Amino acid sequence: MEKHKHCLNCGISIPPEEVFCSEKCKEEYLKKRKKMVRSQQMFFLMMLIILAIYVGMMFFK
Secondary structure (H helix, E strand, O other), X not given: OOOOEEOOOOOOEEOOOOXXXXXXXXXXXXXXXXXXXXXXXXXXXXXXXXXXXXXXXHHOX
16 A cells, blocks of 8 residues: 545545645635634634623622
């Protein structure tokens, strides 16, 4: 069996020097990654807002 890697997006076998099997897979991966990062940022922002409200309520009680 020759050395190979797997496409980060779809998982098919690719040569070791490649990361994605096609430009389409690369674009799909980057879109998913961007959406995931945006979701994480929103989650942390909401947690920060909730924490700020909680601390504000405790401080100004």
